[in-house]
Amino acid sequence: MSKSIMLLAMAGLVAAVSACSRPAPQQEFVVVDPEPISIEPVYTGKYK
Template sequence: MSNSIKGLLALALVAFVGACAQQEEEFVVVDPEPISTEPVHTGKYK
């Protein structure tokens, strides 16, 4: 085989191995929403 075909096959093999490598799981931290406070009783009707 010619050198250009060997080079293309080697490049394709490296790309294939890189694409099939095990992906690391991404760890995402979600902040909880703040808890709302209940309204304070003022003694007045609205």
């Protein structure tokens, strides 16, 4: 039973090392200017 435990421990160690050694993928950072929700009303005078 101790051989199977050691085998599982070694497999877990190999999996952890291989997962950590992989470089992280480069992520793109995109900035988008939001469009205005509504247009500000323009003052045109009292009776126009």
